[in-house]
Amino acid sequence: MQNDRQETEQIVPIGELCNELGISTRTLRYWEEARIIESVERQSRSNRGYTPYMVRRIKFIIKLKDMGLTIKEMQHLYEIYGAAKETEALIPELIRILDNHIDLVDEKIANLSTLRREVVEYRKRLIDKQNEVNGRM
Amino acid sequence: MQNDRQETEQIVPIGELCNELGISTRTLRYWEEARIIESVERQSRSNRGYTPYMVRRIKFIIKLKDMGLTIKEMQHLYEIYGAAKETEALIPELIRILDNHIDLVDEKIANLSTLRREVVEYRKRLIDKQNEVNGRM
DNA sequence: CCCTATATTCACGTTAACGTCATAGCCAAG
């Protein structure tokens, strides 16, 4: 009843998947165009479908995206993945990228902290100036 | 010899000013187009010039920009400045904007910190996974 | 076969803050 052949049945169409994941169909097509995800083979212009494996990959991409990786970095990762076909080369490279990313984040935080100090300082001087004016009345 | 009439002489052309300030002429024209700075009045297509007062305003804009204010926020400030013509209304609004800005910066820092934790955590799990694989050999 | 919900492929639009031509005016030095 629920079994024609396992494989066939678990292929999910783009709209359903996108609803489930909370992203747009445009996004998935864009990612495919950018070659960081795949959908099942199809003849010419038929509809896209995704196997459970592909869905896992897409969730993985979403995770990386949430962690701030750019599409470009993911393309790079995917190239490596294609070359090594297994996790042995993928994981070290991903770690390298993540390390790089942590450094970037640290730098951003440092810059923002400096910025914050400057803004607060400038604000203080404005307040002082304002008090001067008021004090003169 | 160095005095025709003080005012006239202190007007500086755009190229010189930009060199001094380390910004492009395009930037100054853009800022003028965006109405956050001014240059001296001129007939039709003659060259731009800046009085010492205008130069101070431009330096002020650069400061605000370095502190992360957008052109839009500066436009808003300039409107208020035009309305009140003096510092009484300008300073409180600027303080308000800066406060808002500090909040934004705090939020960004918090988000980045969370992100950092996530990335580090994910990285750790990758390392563990890698060690598992190696341990099995 | 038809109908309708879903999908497909272009391809231009969006946002910020300028960068980068292309074309042309103006003025002083040689």
Add this chain to the structure above:
DNA sequence: CTTGGCTATGACGTTAACGTGAATATAGGG
């Protein structure tokens, strides 16, 4: 007079990651 600088205006280009709309095409139920 010519050449070299500096400047002016106008307009398209850039970057990221999709959003949006138009004109079809497909899939599944009745």
